[in-house]
Amino acid sequence: MNLLRRYKRASLSCICFIFLSVHCIAQDTSLHNYFSLQGGMNMLKRQDLIFSPFIHNDISFLNTEIRYGHERRLRQDIVISFSSFQSSITGAYDYYSDGDTLTQFPHAFNLIDINYSLSKKIMEKERLTLYAGGSFANNIDVMNYYYGFASYFGYFATFSLSGMAQVTYKINENSKIHAGVSVPLVSQVARSPYLINDDEFIQNNYSHNGVKTFFAYLADGNMETLNHFQKLTAEITYSTQLSERWEAGVQYSFDFSHYSPVASFTSVENKINILIKYNF
Amino acid sequence: MITCIITSCEKVFFEPEPADDPEALFESFWASFNENYGPFEERNMNWQEQYDLYRPVISATTMEDELYEVFTSLLAPLNDGHTNLFAPGKETFNANIYFEYKIDDALFNLAVIKNSYLQNIFETGTDDSYYYGMIGDIIYIHFPYVYDNFHIINTAIDDHSSAKGMIIDLRHNMGGDFTWAYSEMGRLTSEKRLVFSSKTKNGPAADAFTEWFDWYIEPAGSLYNKKVVVLTDRYTISAGERATMAFEVLPTATLIGDTTNGAHSTMVGGELANGWTYTFPTQKVISYDGNSYEGIGIAPDIVVKNSTEELLSGTDAVLDKAIEQF
Numbered sequence: 001m002n003l004l005r006r007y008k009r010a011s012l013s014c015i016c017f018i019f020l021s022v023h024c025i026a027q028d029t030s031l032h033n034y035f036s037l038q039g040g041m042n043m044l045k046r047q048d049l050i051f052s053p054f055i056h057n058d059i060s061f062l063n064t065e066i067r068y069g070h071e072r073r074l075r076q077d078i079v080i081s082f083s084s085f086q087s088s089i090t091g092a093y094d095y096y097s098d099g100d101t102l103t104q105f106p107h108a109f110n111l112i113d114i115n116y117s118l119s120k121k122i123m124e125k126e127r128l129t130l131y132a133g134g135s136f137a138n139n140i141d142v143m144n145y146y147y148g149f150a151s152y153f154g155y156f157a158t159f160s161l162s163g164m165a166q167v168t169y170k171i172n173e174n175s176k177i178h179a180g181v182s183v184p185l186v187s188q189v190a191r192s193p194y195l196i197n198d199d200e201f202i203q204n205n206y207s208h209n210g211v212k213t214f215f216a217y218l219a220d221g222n223m224e225t226l227n228h229f230q231k232l233t234a235e236i237t238y239s240t241q242l243s244e245r246w247e248a249g250v251q252y253s254f255d256f257s258h259y260s261p262v263a264s265f266t267s268v269e270n271k272i273n274i275l276i277k278y279n280f
Numbered sequence: 281m282i283t284c285i286i287t288s289c290e291k292v293f294f295e296p297e298p299a300d301d302p303e304a305l306f307e308s309f310w311a312s313f314n315e316n317y318g319p320f321e322e323r324n325m326n327w328q329e330q331y332d333l334y335r336p337v338i339s340a341t342t343m344e345d346e347l348y349e350v351f352t353s354l355l356a357p358l359n360d361g362h363t364n365l366f367a368p369g370k371e372t373f374n375a376n377i378y379f380e381y382k383i384d385d386a387l388f389n390l391a392v393i394k395n396s397y398l399q400n401i402f403e404t405g406t407d408d409s410y411y412y413g414m415i416g417d418i419i420y421i422h423f424p425y426v427y428d429n430f431h432i433i434n435t436a437i438d439d440h441s442s443a444k445g446m447i448i449d450l451r452h453n454m455g456g457d458f459t460w461a462y463s464e465m466g467r468l469t470s471e472k473r474l475v476f477s478s479k480t481k482n483g484p485a486a487d488a489f490t491e492w493f494d495w496y497i498e499p500a501g502s503l504y505n506k507k508v509v510v511l512t513d514r515y516t517i518s519a520g521e522r523a524t525m526a527f528e529v530l531p532t533a534t535l536i537g538d539t540t541n542g543a544h545s546t547m548v549g550g551e552l553a554n555g556w557t558y559t560f561p562t563q564k565v566i567s568y569d570g571n572s573y574e575g576i577g578i579a580p581d582i583v584v585k586n587s588t589e590e591l592l593s594g595t596d597a598v599l600d601k602a603i604e605q606f
Contacts, residue, residue: 047294052551053308054297090555093368104366104557147549147557148366195316195562196548198480199493206459208428258293266293 031245031279032072038065038251040273042083046109049263050192051145051154056087056107063271075131075166077117083269085109097149105146111269114138117164117182127170135162135182137233139257141267145196154192155217156265158229158257160184174241181234189229190221194262222261230258239277247277300553302342306335309351309558312550315484318563319545322574323358330354344554351556356380359575361517361543362561376541378514384538387586388451388513389596390422396594405429412436415599418606419446426456426519430464437467437504444606445507447599448527451537455518458526465526466500468508473497473529474568476522478545481562489564497526508533509602512580517541524578529568534605535580537598542577 042063047055065081088106095102119133136159143154164182171177193201204216222228232254239249255269298308310331320327334354338347348365352373355363361376374380390411394400398420402413409429411422419436423429436446462475474496479489510527512520512535521540527533545561552558566572584601 045294049295053295054551054553055294088555089551089553090368093555095366095368095370095372097372102372104368104555145549147551147559148364148372150364150547150549150559152549193480194482195480197546198482198490198562199478199495200490202459202546203493205457206463208460208463256293264293264295266295 032070034067034069034277034279036067036069036247036275036277038067038081038273038275039063040251040271042085043270044083044085044087044109044111045268046087047264047266048143048154048156049265050194050196051107051143051152054089056085056089056109058085058087058109060085063273065273073120075117075119075121075133077115077119079113079115079117081111081113083111083271085111095148102149104148105151107146108144110142112140112142119164119166129168131166131168133164135164136160137162137182137184137231152196154196156189156191156259156267157218157221158184158187158189158231159218160187160231162231162233175239177236177238179234179236181232183226183233184229184231185225187224187229187231188218188221189224189259190218191259191265224259228259228261230256232256237275239275245279247275247279249275249277251275298553301340302338302347303340305347305552305554305556306338306350309552310335310354312558313560316481316548316550316560316562318481318489318561319360319565319572319574320486322564322572323360324575325358330357348556360561361541362545362547362559364559365556366558367556376543378541379517384514384585386588387591388515389591392591392594392596393420393422393449393599397596397599403432405432414440414443415447415603417442417444418603419443420449421446422449422451423453423520423523425454426458426461426523428460430461430523433464434467434501443506445509445532447509447511447602449511449599450516450520450524451511451513451598452515453517453520453523454515455520458519458522461519461523462495462497462526463500465497467502467504468527468530468532469497469499470503470505471499475526475529476544476565476567478563478565480546492566495522497529505532507606509605510535511537511598511602512540512578513538513598514541514577517543518547521578525567528578534582535578536582536584536602536605537580538583538585539577539579542573542575544572544574 041061043059045057062084067079069077086106086108092106093104115135115137117135119131122132123130139158141156145152162182162184166180169177205213235253237249237251239247242248251273253271257267259265298304314327334350348367351365355375358375361379363375365373397415398413402411410432412432413420419440474494477492477494479492482488482490510533512524521544524540544565545563547559547561549559584598586597590597
């Protein structure tokens, strides 16, 4: 049998296998997966004493989140979120330099979260289901602080192993409330140096390669526990079934972070999101 | 209940903010420098004396314009090009006399170089990041700042391998990121050379600094050992001076022009409760010879200054002296 015929037979076998697999999966009516898209308002209150003694506040609608979840024996959730803020003490203003009009810009904060959690059902009672487990929570804050014509890049990044608990309460056949809380137990914390930059920070930038520089920043961080780094993430979601697969809902989430060594860092986020969820 | 818990936590964890009245503004501004300014010693500044001199003139009723004048008077004796003050509707204040009063600012004129020396044949980098051309068989490059524009040095070497050498013009170079310059100068040295050492404030105490950190240029690529002439003036500042320091350690380089500004540290920023912002240096820097030239500048090997009359006639005496070296 020549090669071309063998290739055709193998290709046809693969196609049949895939078709049958999908068909078999489709026969399973349990919806073990979900995908959700969320967006809304995020209120930030933040103080980083490396850059400023002041608390910077902003309310941003540039706030979005995507989630994927899977549950069979264990429940897995992946969350990726992004929020962007601008804040200044008195607002932007103009000043002058050699005949030019320049602007004192507000500081910019971009917050990225990438979390993976794994939990197990530990109690199921009528309408109430309780999960417990752990998560790998990654938070990267990228900042730009502006002082006149000088601007400075800053970062605050945490990579945490957290304990977490979730509870789901079925209000009725169509509606439920889901709540969760997580607390990091051990974290790798990396942030800008005291007084924004030093020789080690400049050396980290020497490669002029974004990826190498990023990992050089992380390597300069410290492993911290609850005595130096405190964080609490909590959320509560109300959702209602629109159809067999589609849900819609509203979610409130709260995130508090505090890091105390040297110049302290404190951040509080309050988010209110609407969400659309697809179960499959 | 949740709101109460959250609010209580916030009060515990957020630090108190400085107040917005004139006296609090003066106190926080003076303290910021007192705790974080690096080269007081090198600039012969007794900062406590400045406090004693100006604090008495500030009261709860001091008006904004008067407060601004006091702040500029407080900073002026530092004579530091890295110290700036920005306020709404105000001209930027720079504590260095050259930048603030534009002394000798007109003694560098790029138009004269373009017209009279480059014959209007030159390449300009993106956003005027460099001016590159030939003066006879000598490479000429002017850098208005220090960033990735320094790659043009290696391009020029490759494009004009038969040139007698190059003139690197760092006059009126406003600084930037010296690491780009150092990473592009590998072909100009055959060995690892110490350029300078620096240490950074890492606490509020007067003697709270990191350890000394040594900065080198290291060989990379095929050696270019032809003559390099570097031009500087009083407006060569910050990373422009760190680039000058790197050229200074090369055996093939000659520095011509005027002494540089003398601001060798890195610069950071701060903000006040009334929205004013400011910059200041946080380091001590010593040259490869173990001496600090902060507040002094890097003196050229050959001192030459332009005159207004010569420039008007299309002559750049500093550049003429550089050309004579080849």
